[in-house]
Amino acid sequence: MKKNNNRKPIFKFIKQESMILAKKNRILAVLMAVAVVTGLSSCLKNNNNPAPEAFTYAFFANLATPTYKISVFQNNADLLGGEGMEFGxxxxxxxxxxxxxxxxxxxxxxxxxSSYNTTLDTLRYFSTFIYGSQTSGVETYHFREDFSNNSTSKAHVRFFNMVEGSEPVDFYIGETKLSSSRMYEDFLSGSYNSFTQIDPNEVSITVKNAAGTELAKISNVSLAVAGGVYTVVYAGTQGDTGNRKPAIKTFSH
Structure with a gap:
Protein backbone atom coordinates (compact mmCIF):
# COMPACT_ATOMS: atom_id res chain seq x y z
CA MET A 1 0.00 0.00 0.00
CA LYS A 2 1.41 3.38 -1.01
CA LYS A 3 2.18 5.68 1.89
CA ASN A 4 0.16 8.87 2.04
CA ASN A 5 2.76 11.62 2.29
CA ASN A 6 0.07 14.27 2.68
CA ARG A 7 -0.91 13.15 6.15
CA LYS A 8 -0.17 15.76 8.78
CA PRO A 9 0.52 14.90 12.42
CA ILE A 10 -2.11 16.18 14.81
CA PHE A 11 0.51 16.80 17.47
CA LYS A 12 3.43 19.17 17.41
CA PHE A 13 6.62 17.07 17.48
CA ILE A 14 8.80 17.93 20.47
CA LYS A 15 12.05 16.02 20.07
CA GLN A 16 13.95 17.26 23.11
CA GLU A 17 14.20 14.95 26.08
CA SER A 18 13.87 18.03 28.30
CA MET A 19 11.39 20.79 27.54
CA ILE A 20 10.51 24.07 29.14
CA LEU A 21 6.88 24.85 28.52
CA ALA A 22 4.99 27.63 30.24
CA LYS A 23 3.16 26.83 33.42
CA LYS A 24 0.47 24.44 32.29
CA ASN A 25 -1.74 24.91 35.29
CA ARG A 26 -1.87 28.63 34.55
CA ILE A 27 -2.30 28.03 30.84
CA LEU A 28 -5.27 25.74 31.35
CA ALA A 29 -6.86 28.26 33.69
CA VAL A 30 -6.32 31.03 31.15
CA LEU A 31 -7.66 28.85 28.34
CA MET A 32 -10.75 28.10 30.37
CA ALA A 33 -11.26 31.78 31.11
CA VAL A 34 -10.73 32.71 27.46
CA ALA A 35 -13.20 30.06 26.35
CA VAL A 36 -15.83 31.31 28.79
CA VAL A 37 -15.29 35.00 28.01
CA THR A 38 -15.18 34.37 24.27
CA GLY A 39 -18.33 32.32 24.46
CA LEU A 40 -20.18 34.95 26.48
CA SER A 41 -18.97 37.72 24.20
CA SER A 42 -20.07 35.76 21.17
CA CYS A 43 -23.51 35.18 22.61
CA LEU A 44 -23.92 38.85 23.48
CA LYS A 45 -22.92 39.95 19.99
CA ASN A 46 -24.78 37.34 18.02
CA ASN A 47 -26.70 34.41 19.40
CA ASN A 48 -26.15 32.56 16.13
CA ASN A 49 -22.36 32.50 16.46
CA PRO A 50 -21.00 29.06 17.40
CA ALA A 51 -19.27 28.60 20.74
CA PRO A 52 -15.48 28.10 20.70
CA GLU A 53 -14.46 24.54 19.91
CA ALA A 54 -13.85 22.54 23.08
CA PHE A 55 -10.63 20.59 23.50
CA THR A 56 -8.52 18.61 25.92
CA TYR A 57 -4.72 18.57 26.12
CA ALA A 58 -2.83 15.29 25.74
CA PHE A 59 0.82 14.46 26.41
CA PHE A 60 2.61 11.27 25.28
CA ALA A 61 6.17 10.28 26.27
CA ASN A 62 7.87 7.20 24.84
CA LEU A 63 10.19 5.48 27.33
CA ALA A 64 9.82 2.02 25.77
CA THR A 65 13.17 0.57 24.73
CA PRO A 66 12.47 -1.40 21.50
CA THR A 67 14.52 -0.15 18.55
CA TYR A 68 11.43 0.55 16.44
CA LYS A 69 9.32 3.70 16.54
CA ILE A 70 5.81 3.64 18.00
CA SER A 71 2.66 4.98 16.35
CA VAL A 72 -0.25 6.41 18.34
CA PHE A 73 -3.85 6.10 17.16
CA GLN A 74 -6.98 7.68 18.59
CA ASN A 75 -10.20 6.03 17.41
CA ASN A 76 -8.23 4.55 14.47
CA ALA A 77 -6.82 7.95 13.43
CA ASP A 78 -3.01 8.21 13.31
CA LEU A 79 -2.18 11.13 15.61
CA LEU A 80 1.41 11.32 14.39
CA GLY A 81 0.80 11.38 10.65
CA GLY A 82 2.86 8.25 10.02
CA GLU A 83 5.99 9.54 11.77
CA GLY A 84 6.10 7.47 14.97
CA MET A 85 7.87 8.17 18.26
CA GLU A 86 11.46 7.32 19.08
CA PHE A 87 12.73 6.39 22.54
CA GLY A 88 12.93 9.44 24.81
CA SER A 114 -0.89 -1.72 23.87
CA SER A 115 -4.34 -0.16 24.02
CA TYR A 116 -6.68 1.60 26.42
CA ASN A 117 -10.07 3.31 26.54
CA THR A 118 -10.78 6.55 28.37
CA THR A 119 -12.95 9.65 28.32
CA LEU A 120 -11.20 12.94 27.58
CA ASP A 121 -12.69 15.78 29.60
CA THR A 122 -12.90 19.33 28.27
CA LEU A 123 -10.01 21.62 29.23
CA ARG A 124 -8.22 18.92 31.20
CA TYR A 125 -4.69 17.56 30.81
CA PHE A 126 -4.02 13.86 30.17
CA SER A 127 -0.60 12.18 30.29
CA THR A 128 0.44 8.85 28.80
CA PHE A 129 3.83 7.24 29.42
CA ILE A 130 4.80 4.41 27.07
CA TYR A 131 7.30 1.99 28.60
CA GLY A 132 8.47 -1.62 28.49
CA SER A 133 10.83 -3.62 26.32
CA GLN A 134 10.97 -5.68 23.16
CA THR A 135 11.28 -8.83 25.27
CA SER A 136 8.48 -8.35 27.79
CA GLY A 137 6.25 -6.10 25.70
CA VAL A 138 5.21 -2.46 25.54
CA GLU A 139 2.87 -1.04 28.18
CA THR A 140 1.19 2.31 28.79
CA TYR A 141 0.50 4.25 31.96
CA HIS A 142 -2.13 6.95 31.53
CA PHE A 143 -3.95 9.31 33.88
CA ARG A 144 -5.60 12.70 34.16
CA GLU A 145 -3.31 15.31 35.68
CA ASP A 146 -4.27 17.34 38.73
CA PHE A 147 -2.48 20.69 39.00
CA SER A 148 -4.98 22.20 41.43
CA ASN A 149 -2.60 22.26 44.41
CA ASN A 150 0.39 23.61 42.53
CA SER A 151 2.13 26.77 43.68
CA THR A 152 2.77 29.72 41.37
CA SER A 153 6.11 30.38 43.08
CA LYS A 154 7.56 26.84 43.20
CA ALA A 155 8.63 24.26 40.63
CA HIS A 156 6.97 20.84 40.86
CA VAL A 157 8.73 17.54 40.24
CA ARG A 158 7.89 13.83 40.41
CA PHE A 159 9.84 10.65 39.69
CA PHE A 160 9.15 7.37 37.83
CA ASN A 161 11.35 4.27 37.60
CA MET A 162 10.82 2.69 34.17
CA VAL A 163 13.95 0.53 34.00
CA GLU A 164 12.65 -3.02 33.85
CA GLY A 165 14.43 -5.34 36.30
CA SER A 166 16.21 -2.53 38.12
CA GLU A 167 16.91 -2.57 41.84
CA PRO A 168 15.12 0.00 44.04
CA VAL A 169 16.52 3.46 43.35
CA ASP A 170 16.65 6.84 45.05
CA PHE A 171 16.23 10.16 43.22
CA TYR A 172 18.26 13.21 44.24
CA ILE A 173 17.97 16.87 43.31
CA GLY A 174 21.41 18.20 44.09
CA GLU A 175 22.38 16.56 47.38
CA THR A 176 18.79 16.19 48.60
CA LYS A 177 17.04 12.83 48.33
CA LEU A 178 13.47 13.55 47.21
CA SER A 179 12.19 10.06 46.44
CA SER A 180 13.50 6.79 47.88
CA SER A 181 13.28 3.04 47.22
CA ARG A 182 11.47 3.47 43.93
CA MET A 183 10.67 0.18 42.27
CA TYR A 184 9.99 -0.52 38.61
CA GLU A 185 6.27 0.10 37.91
CA ASP A 186 5.48 1.27 41.44
CA PHE A 187 3.88 4.30 39.75
CA LEU A 188 1.00 2.06 38.64
CA SER A 189 -0.56 2.57 42.07
CA GLY A 190 -1.17 6.22 41.15
CA SER A 191 0.35 7.39 44.43
CA TYR A 192 3.37 8.90 42.67
CA ASN A 193 1.41 11.11 40.25
CA SER A 194 1.56 14.02 42.70
CA PHE A 195 4.46 16.46 42.79
CA THR A 196 7.10 17.61 45.24
CA GLN A 197 7.60 21.36 45.40
CA ILE A 198 11.12 22.76 45.06
CA ASP A 199 12.63 26.19 44.53
CA PRO A 200 12.91 26.93 40.80
CA ASN A 201 16.53 26.54 39.77
CA GLU A 202 19.06 24.88 37.50
CA VAL A 203 19.91 21.59 39.18
CA SER A 204 21.66 18.25 38.94
CA ILE A 205 19.59 15.06 39.15
CA THR A 206 21.09 11.78 40.33
CA VAL A 207 19.78 8.23 40.62
CA LYS A 208 21.47 5.97 43.20
CA ASN A 209 20.88 2.48 44.52
CA ALA A 210 20.29 1.67 48.20
CA ALA A 211 24.05 1.44 48.81
CA GLY A 212 24.54 4.97 47.51
CA THR A 213 26.19 3.95 44.24
CA GLU A 214 25.51 6.43 41.46
CA LEU A 215 23.61 4.81 38.59
CA ALA A 216 22.90 7.87 36.45
CA LYS A 217 23.34 11.62 36.66
CA ILE A 218 22.57 14.72 34.60
CA SER A 219 23.70 18.24 35.37
CA ASN A 220 22.53 21.73 34.44
CA VAL A 221 18.89 20.70 34.25
CA SER A 222 16.58 23.70 34.17
CA LEU A 223 13.69 23.28 36.61
CA ALA A 224 13.61 27.03 36.80
CA VAL A 225 10.05 27.98 35.87
CA ALA A 226 7.96 29.12 38.83
CA GLY A 227 4.77 27.08 38.62
CA GLY A 228 6.47 24.66 36.22
CA VAL A 229 5.63 20.95 36.26
CA TYR A 230 8.29 18.30 35.58
CA THR A 231 8.49 14.52 35.40
CA VAL A 232 11.87 12.84 35.92
CA VAL A 233 12.10 9.29 34.56
CA TYR A 234 14.81 6.69 35.05
CA ALA A 235 14.54 4.77 31.78
CA GLY A 236 16.47 2.37 29.58
CA THR A 237 17.50 -1.27 29.40
CA GLN A 238 19.22 -2.85 32.38
CA GLY A 239 22.76 -3.88 31.41
CA ASP A 240 22.79 -1.96 28.12
CA THR A 241 25.85 0.19 27.45
CA GLY A 242 24.63 1.83 24.24
CA ASN A 243 21.91 4.39 23.55
CA ARG A 244 19.40 2.40 25.62
CA LYS A 245 21.49 2.24 28.78
CA PRO A 246 19.63 3.38 31.92
CA ALA A 247 19.60 7.16 32.02
CA ILE A 248 17.60 10.09 33.35
CA LYS A 249 15.00 11.69 31.10
CA THR A 250 13.23 14.90 32.10
CA PHE A 251 9.97 16.23 30.71
CA SER A 252 8.05 19.45 31.27
CA HIS A 253 4.25 19.47 31.08
Whole structure:
Protein backbone atom coordinates (compact mmCIF):
# COMPACT_ATOMS: atom_id res chain seq x y z
CA MET A 1 0.00 0.00 0.00
CA LYS A 2 1.41 3.38 -1.01
CA LYS A 3 2.18 5.68 1.89
CA ASN A 4 0.16 8.87 2.04
CA ASN A 5 2.76 11.62 2.29
CA ASN A 6 0.07 14.27 2.68
CA ARG A 7 -0.91 13.15 6.15
CA LYS A 8 -0.17 15.76 8.78
CA PRO A 9 0.52 14.90 12.42
CA ILE A 10 -2.11 16.18 14.81
CA PHE A 11 0.51 16.80 17.47
CA LYS A 12 3.43 19.17 17.41
CA PHE A 13 6.62 17.07 17.48
CA ILE A 14 8.80 17.93 20.47
CA LYS A 15 12.05 16.02 20.07
CA GLN A 16 13.95 17.26 23.11
CA GLU A 17 14.20 14.95 26.08
CA SER A 18 13.87 18.03 28.30
CA MET A 19 11.39 20.79 27.54
CA ILE A 20 10.51 24.07 29.14
CA LEU A 21 6.88 24.85 28.52
CA ALA A 22 4.99 27.63 30.24
CA LYS A 23 3.16 26.83 33.42
CA LYS A 24 0.47 24.44 32.29
CA ASN A 25 -1.74 24.91 35.29
CA ARG A 26 -1.87 28.63 34.55
CA ILE A 27 -2.30 28.03 30.84
CA LEU A 28 -5.27 25.74 31.35
CA ALA A 29 -6.86 28.26 33.69
CA VAL A 30 -6.32 31.03 31.15
CA LEU A 31 -7.66 28.85 28.34
CA MET A 32 -10.75 28.10 30.37
CA ALA A 33 -11.26 31.78 31.11
CA VAL A 34 -10.73 32.71 27.46
CA ALA A 35 -13.20 30.06 26.35
CA VAL A 36 -15.83 31.31 28.79
CA VAL A 37 -15.29 35.00 28.01
CA THR A 38 -15.18 34.37 24.27
CA GLY A 39 -18.33 32.32 24.46
CA LEU A 40 -20.18 34.95 26.48
CA SER A 41 -18.97 37.72 24.20
CA SER A 42 -20.07 35.76 21.17
CA CYS A 43 -23.51 35.18 22.61
CA LEU A 44 -23.92 38.85 23.48
CA LYS A 45 -22.92 39.95 19.99
CA ASN A 46 -24.78 37.34 18.02
CA ASN A 47 -26.70 34.41 19.40
CA ASN A 48 -26.15 32.56 16.13
CA ASN A 49 -22.36 32.50 16.46
CA PRO A 50 -21.00 29.06 17.40
CA ALA A 51 -19.27 28.60 20.74
CA PRO A 52 -15.48 28.10 20.70
CA GLU A 53 -14.46 24.54 19.91
CA ALA A 54 -13.85 22.54 23.08
CA PHE A 55 -10.63 20.59 23.50
CA THR A 56 -8.52 18.61 25.92
CA TYR A 57 -4.72 18.57 26.12
CA ALA A 58 -2.83 15.29 25.74
CA PHE A 59 0.82 14.46 26.41
CA PHE A 60 2.61 11.27 25.28
CA ALA A 61 6.17 10.28 26.27
CA ASN A 62 7.87 7.20 24.84
CA LEU A 63 10.19 5.48 27.33
CA ALA A 64 9.82 2.02 25.77
CA THR A 65 13.17 0.57 24.73
CA PRO A 66 12.47 -1.40 21.50
CA THR A 67 14.52 -0.15 18.55
CA TYR A 68 11.43 0.55 16.44
CA LYS A 69 9.32 3.70 16.54
CA ILE A 70 5.81 3.64 18.00
CA SER A 71 2.66 4.98 16.35
CA VAL A 72 -0.25 6.41 18.34
CA PHE A 73 -3.85 6.10 17.16
CA GLN A 74 -6.98 7.68 18.59
CA ASN A 75 -10.20 6.03 17.41
CA ASN A 76 -8.23 4.55 14.47
CA ALA A 77 -6.82 7.95 13.43
CA ASP A 78 -3.01 8.21 13.31
CA LEU A 79 -2.18 11.13 15.61
CA LEU A 80 1.41 11.32 14.39
CA GLY A 81 0.80 11.38 10.65
CA GLY A 82 2.86 8.25 10.02
CA GLU A 83 5.99 9.54 11.77
CA GLY A 84 6.10 7.47 14.97
CA MET A 85 7.87 8.17 18.26
CA GLU A 86 11.46 7.32 19.08
CA PHE A 87 12.73 6.39 22.54
CA GLY A 88 12.93 9.44 24.81
CA UNK A 89 10.70 11.72 22.73
CA UNK A 90 7.33 13.28 23.41
CA UNK A 91 4.29 14.49 21.52
CA UNK A 92 1.70 16.88 22.89
CA UNK A 93 -1.32 18.69 21.56
CA UNK A 94 -5.05 19.30 21.61
CA UNK A 95 -7.62 16.56 21.12
CA UNK A 96 -11.38 16.57 20.87
CA UNK A 97 -13.04 15.69 24.20
CA UNK A 98 -15.18 12.60 24.59
CA UNK A 99 -14.80 8.80 24.60
CA UNK A 100 -11.51 7.72 23.07
CA UNK A 101 -9.68 4.49 22.30
CA UNK A 102 -5.90 4.78 22.04
CA UNK A 103 -3.88 2.13 20.22
CA UNK A 104 -0.09 1.92 20.19
CA UNK A 105 1.52 0.07 17.31
CA UNK A 106 4.91 -0.57 15.83
CA UNK A 107 5.45 2.03 13.10
CA UNK A 108 4.56 0.57 9.72
CA UNK A 109 2.82 -2.45 11.23
CA UNK A 110 -0.70 -3.34 12.34
CA UNK A 111 0.66 -5.23 15.34
CA UNK A 112 -1.01 -3.88 18.48
CA UNK A 113 1.47 -3.25 21.31
CA SER A 114 -0.89 -1.72 23.87
CA SER A 115 -4.34 -0.16 24.02
CA TYR A 116 -6.68 1.60 26.42
CA ASN A 117 -10.07 3.31 26.54
CA THR A 118 -10.78 6.55 28.37
CA THR A 119 -12.95 9.65 28.32
CA LEU A 120 -11.20 12.94 27.58
CA ASP A 121 -12.69 15.78 29.60
CA THR A 122 -12.90 19.33 28.27
CA LEU A 123 -10.01 21.62 29.23
CA ARG A 124 -8.22 18.92 31.20
CA TYR A 125 -4.69 17.56 30.81
CA PHE A 126 -4.02 13.86 30.17
CA SER A 127 -0.60 12.18 30.29
CA THR A 128 0.44 8.85 28.80
CA PHE A 129 3.83 7.24 29.42
CA ILE A 130 4.80 4.41 27.07
CA TYR A 131 7.30 1.99 28.60
CA GLY A 132 8.47 -1.62 28.49
CA SER A 133 10.83 -3.62 26.32
CA GLN A 134 10.97 -5.68 23.16
CA THR A 135 11.28 -8.83 25.27
CA SER A 136 8.48 -8.35 27.79
CA GLY A 137 6.25 -6.10 25.70
CA VAL A 138 5.21 -2.46 25.54
CA GLU A 139 2.87 -1.04 28.18
CA THR A 140 1.19 2.31 28.79
CA TYR A 141 0.50 4.25 31.96
CA HIS A 142 -2.13 6.95 31.53
CA PHE A 143 -3.95 9.31 33.88
CA ARG A 144 -5.60 12.70 34.16
CA GLU A 145 -3.31 15.31 35.68
CA ASP A 146 -4.27 17.34 38.73
CA PHE A 147 -2.48 20.69 39.00
CA SER A 148 -4.98 22.20 41.43
CA ASN A 149 -2.60 22.26 44.41
CA ASN A 150 0.39 23.61 42.53
CA SER A 151 2.13 26.77 43.68
CA THR A 152 2.77 29.72 41.37
CA SER A 153 6.11 30.38 43.08
CA LYS A 154 7.56 26.84 43.20
CA ALA A 155 8.63 24.26 40.63
CA HIS A 156 6.97 20.84 40.86
CA VAL A 157 8.73 17.54 40.24
CA ARG A 158 7.89 13.83 40.41
CA PHE A 159 9.84 10.65 39.69
CA PHE A 160 9.15 7.37 37.83
CA ASN A 161 11.35 4.27 37.60
CA MET A 162 10.82 2.69 34.17
CA VAL A 163 13.95 0.53 34.00
CA GLU A 164 12.65 -3.02 33.85
CA GLY A 165 14.43 -5.34 36.30
CA SER A 166 16.21 -2.53 38.12
CA GLU A 167 16.91 -2.57 41.84
CA PRO A 168 15.12 0.00 44.04
CA VAL A 169 16.52 3.46 43.35
CA ASP A 170 16.65 6.84 45.05
CA PHE A 171 16.23 10.16 43.22
CA TYR A 172 18.26 13.21 44.24
CA ILE A 173 17.97 16.87 43.31
CA GLY A 174 21.41 18.20 44.09
CA GLU A 175 22.38 16.56 47.38
CA THR A 176 18.79 16.19 48.60
CA LYS A 177 17.04 12.83 48.33
CA LEU A 178 13.47 13.55 47.21
CA SER A 179 12.19 10.06 46.44
CA SER A 180 13.50 6.79 47.88
CA SER A 181 13.28 3.04 47.22
CA ARG A 182 11.47 3.47 43.93
CA MET A 183 10.67 0.18 42.27
CA TYR A 184 9.99 -0.52 38.61
CA GLU A 185 6.27 0.10 37.91
CA ASP A 186 5.48 1.27 41.44
CA PHE A 187 3.88 4.30 39.75
CA LEU A 188 1.00 2.06 38.64
CA SER A 189 -0.56 2.57 42.07
CA GLY A 190 -1.17 6.22 41.15
CA SER A 191 0.35 7.39 44.43
CA TYR A 192 3.37 8.90 42.67
CA ASN A 193 1.41 11.11 40.25
CA SER A 194 1.56 14.02 42.70
CA PHE A 195 4.46 16.46 42.79
CA THR A 196 7.10 17.61 45.24
CA GLN A 197 7.60 21.36 45.40
CA ILE A 198 11.12 22.76 45.06
CA ASP A 199 12.63 26.19 44.53
CA PRO A 200 12.91 26.93 40.80
CA ASN A 201 16.53 26.54 39.77
CA GLU A 202 19.06 24.88 37.50
CA VAL A 203 19.91 21.59 39.18
CA SER A 204 21.66 18.25 38.94
CA ILE A 205 19.59 15.06 39.15
CA THR A 206 21.09 11.78 40.33
CA VAL A 207 19.78 8.23 40.62
CA LYS A 208 21.47 5.97 43.20
CA ASN A 209 20.88 2.48 44.52
CA ALA A 210 20.29 1.67 48.20
CA ALA A 211 24.05 1.44 48.81
CA GLY A 212 24.54 4.97 47.51
CA THR A 213 26.19 3.95 44.24
CA GLU A 214 25.51 6.43 41.46
CA LEU A 215 23.61 4.81 38.59
CA ALA A 216 22.90 7.87 36.45
CA LYS A 217 23.34 11.62 36.66
CA ILE A 218 22.57 14.72 34.60
CA SER A 219 23.70 18.24 35.37
CA ASN A 220 22.53 21.73 34.44
CA VAL A 221 18.89 20.70 34.25
CA SER A 222 16.58 23.70 34.17
CA LEU A 223 13.69 23.28 36.61
CA ALA A 224 13.61 27.03 36.80
CA VAL A 225 10.05 27.98 35.87
CA ALA A 226 7.96 29.12 38.83
CA GLY A 227 4.77 27.08 38.62
CA GLY A 228 6.47 24.66 36.22
CA VAL A 229 5.63 20.95 36.26
CA TYR A 230 8.29 18.30 35.58
CA THR A 231 8.49 14.52 35.40
CA VAL A 232 11.87 12.84 35.92
CA VAL A 233 12.10 9.29 34.56
CA TYR A 234 14.81 6.69 35.05
CA ALA A 235 14.54 4.77 31.78
CA GLY A 236 16.47 2.37 29.58
CA THR A 237 17.50 -1.27 29.40
CA GLN A 238 19.22 -2.85 32.38
CA GLY A 239 22.76 -3.88 31.41
CA ASP A 240 22.79 -1.96 28.12
CA THR A 241 25.85 0.19 27.45
CA GLY A 242 24.63 1.83 24.24
CA ASN A 243 21.91 4.39 23.55
CA ARG A 244 19.40 2.40 25.62
CA LYS A 245 21.49 2.24 28.78
CA PRO A 246 19.63 3.38 31.92
CA ALA A 247 19.60 7.16 32.02
CA ILE A 248 17.60 10.09 33.35
CA LYS A 249 15.00 11.69 31.10
CA THR A 250 13.23 14.90 32.10
CA PHE A 251 9.97 16.23 30.71
CA SER A 252 8.05 19.45 31.27
CA HIS A 253 4.25 19.47 31.08
Missing amino acids: TVRAGRLKPGPAKFDFKRLGSDTLL
